Amino acid sequence: MEHQWLPFTPNREFIADPKMFGSAKDAWFYDLDGRPILDAGSGLFTTPAGHCRREIADAVYAQLQELDFTPSFLRSHPKSFMLANRLAELLPAGLDKLFFVSSGSEAIDTAMKICLTYHRARKDASRTMFVSRERAYHGVNFGGVALAGMINNRRHFGGIVTGAVHMRHTWLPDNLNVTGQGLHGGRELADDLLRLIQLHGAENIAACVVEPVAGSTGVLVPPVGYLERLRELCTAHGILLVFDEVICGFGRTGENFASQTFGVTPDIITMAKAITNGAIPMAAVAVSRTVHDTIVNAAADGAIEFFHGYTWSAHPAACAAALATLDIYRDDDLFARGRAMSPILLDALGSLRELPLVAEVRGIGMLACVELKSDGAPGRRGHLFQKRLYDAGLHLKTTGDNAIVSPPFIFTAEQVAQTVQILKQTILELPQ
Ligand SMILES: Cc1ncc(COP(=O)(O)O)c(C=O)c1O
Numbered sequence: 001m002e003h004q005w006l007p008f009t010p011n012r013e014f015i016a017d018p019k020m021f022g023s024a025k026d027a028w029f030y031d032l033d034g035r036p037i038l039d040a041g042s043g044l045f046t047t048p049a050g051h052c053r054r055e056i057a058d059a060v061y062a063q064l065q066e067l068d069f070t071p072s073f074l075r076s077h078p079k080s081f082m083l084a085n086r087l088a089e090l091l092p093a094g095l096d097k098l099f100f101v102s103s104g105s106e107a108i109d110t111a112m113k114i115c116l117t118y119h120r121a122r123k124d125a126s127r128t129m130f131v132s133r134e135r136a137y138h139g140v141n142f143g144g145v146a147l148a149g150m151i152n153n154r155r156h157f158g159g160i161v162t163g164a165v166h167m168r169h170t171w172l173p174d175n176l177n178v179t180g181q182g183l184h185g186g187r188e189l190a191d192d193l194l195r196l197i198q199l200h201g202a203e204n205i206a207a208c209v210v211e212p213v214a215g216s217t218g219v220l221v222p223p224v225g226y227l228e229r230l231r232e233l234c235t236a237h238g239i240l241l242v243f244d245e246v247i248c249g250f251g252r253t254g255e256n257f258a259s260q261t262f263g264v265t266p267d268i269i270t271m272a273k274a275i276t277n278g279a280i281p282m283a284a285v286a287v288s289r290t291v292h293d294t295i296v297n298a299a300a301d302g303a304i305e306f307f308h309g310y311t312w313s314a315h316p317a318a319c320a321a322a323l324a325t326l327d328i329y330r331d332d333d334l335f336a337r338g339r340a341m342s343p344i345l346l347d348a349l350g351s352l353r354e355l356p357l358v359a360e361v362r363g364i365g366m367l368a369c370v371e372l373k374s375d376g377a378p379g380r381r382g383h384l385f386q387k388r389l390y391d392a393g394l395h396l397k398t399t400g401d402n403a404i405v406s407p408p409f410i411f412t413a414e415q416v417a418q419t420v421q422i423l424k425q426t427i428l429e430l431p432q
Contacts, residue, residue: 019390024051027408027415029395040407040419041396045215045247046278048338048366049328050410056279056324063320072100072313079323080314086326087284090256092265097292099285099306100314104246104272105139107283108209111268112143113308115207115240118291121298124238127206128163131196131239135169137216138209138244147209150217165200167192170220177353178221179346180364186225193233202237207268212258215247218402219362219369227264234267240291241266246283250274251335251409253365254342261365267291277325282318338366338409341416348420349405355427357381359401366409370423372401375431385430394422 001015022032027050029037042048063079070077080100088096099114101107112130119127130147138144140153146161148154149169170189175182193208208230214220234241248258249271255261257269268291272283299305312318329335342365349368352358359371375381382401389396389403397404405419 017387019387026050026052027411035393037390037393037395038415038418038422039395040405040411040415042274042406042408043278044273044397045252045406046273048251048274048409049277049325049332049334050408051278053277053279053324053328055328056277056321059320059324060280060317063317067316070314070316071311073309076314077316077319079316079319083314083319083322083326086323087271087286090326091269091286092257092259094290095259095265095267095269095286095288097287097289099287100319101283101285101310102281102312102315102318103139103283104244104270105141105144106310107246107270107272107285108138108147108244109141109143110285110308111209111242111244111270112147112207114268114285114287114291114295114306115242117295117306118240119206121295124203126203127238129200129205130164131167131193131205131208132164133167133169133210133214135171135214135217135220136166136209136211136244137214138211139246165196167196169214169217170222170226171218172223175223177360178362179350181221182223184223186223187229189223190226190229190233193230193239197233197237197239202239205237205239207240207242208234209242209244211244211246212248212262212264213253213364213367215367215404216397216399218371218399219364219367219404221362221364222262227262231264231266240268242268242270244270246270246272247367247406250329251338251365252367252406254335254339256335275325276318276321277328279325280315280318280321281312282315282322332410334409341407341409341411341413342366344413345405345407345411345416348416349423351420352424352427355424357427357430357432363405366407366411368405370403370405370427372403372427372430374401381430385426388426388429389422392422392426394419394426 021029023030084098132147134149136149138147142161146164172185174184243266253261269286359373379400382398386398
């Protein structure tokens, strides 16, 4: 325990009371003594097909013996093109050029650079501002933190990269406890973008970046009409629309991508997490043909069109893991299974609304949030809750006082019931 510094963790507290996993299988983690802990968080939104899938392990093992590494600058390998083809089949029509990276944070910063390069290629280079949203999470690199709408992330690092302005978040009391999309306020909230356009000038705005459902800050499902209005405004004002689908992608909201669930097509989609079922770090940015072709065609013959890339872009083992993962999603019809489990999950969680400490239960697809009432110090009750859940045998992510339930799509009705039972018992035992 001497030498590691854990991310997003109170390190002294962890060392005093370590919470470790030793192994995992299907919907279960096991601690170092072999105690089962039900994984109602899909790891960290990463593992919809369940843990330790043999097919993925075999594909990675075989790949590492055949071709362990290829640089992606001026060189490539066939599986990266195969993966791009497979992803293009899942994505909304027209969003079919893929740029590979290794994390959600890298995907967002890459998307931001693509937006800037696109406008520069069109000789519209004054468009450098980004519009984002309160309660947004776009990873931890400097671009993503500039977009972030989470107070602590912004407070510590948000001011270094400037040029991001924020719309209001999409939580409204009028839509309290709604399952799926709320009916109220969608168009009005989206018109925040119009106000920012009027204030800053469309000619200065490169892109509007949103999570279709804000995930990490507690599953804020956009009200009806919200995403449609953002699309309308972006199109009318020459602003690119970017959906950060790092959590929403790969069936989490019902369809392949949330773009398809909500019927709104952005110009760029970022994805990560479930792309390899969590087995190997991998992420991607899907770009519309128009954006891609504009950038590539603006460069002189033989010139590099986009000055960006990573050593690990399209790593062969990651591509092999992703291809095996997409096979599982297809062969097991896993997104359909998630769609079928969703009402069972959301109904069962809804029963927690009656508990005095529960402020709200909301969700869509296989993504839900049980928000606890604050005890006066925001996040304190949630922090205690997450520690006790581990002890009670349940894993999920908490942010502040929000417990985010995002089970693997292989979850059974019995495991849903177990999840709700542990949540209920643990909430009842929290200090009132
Ligand atoms: C919407 C969104 N974007 C970006 C990220 C950052 O991804 P990573 O942690 O892989 O860098 C996350 C992580 O949770 C996320 O939820």
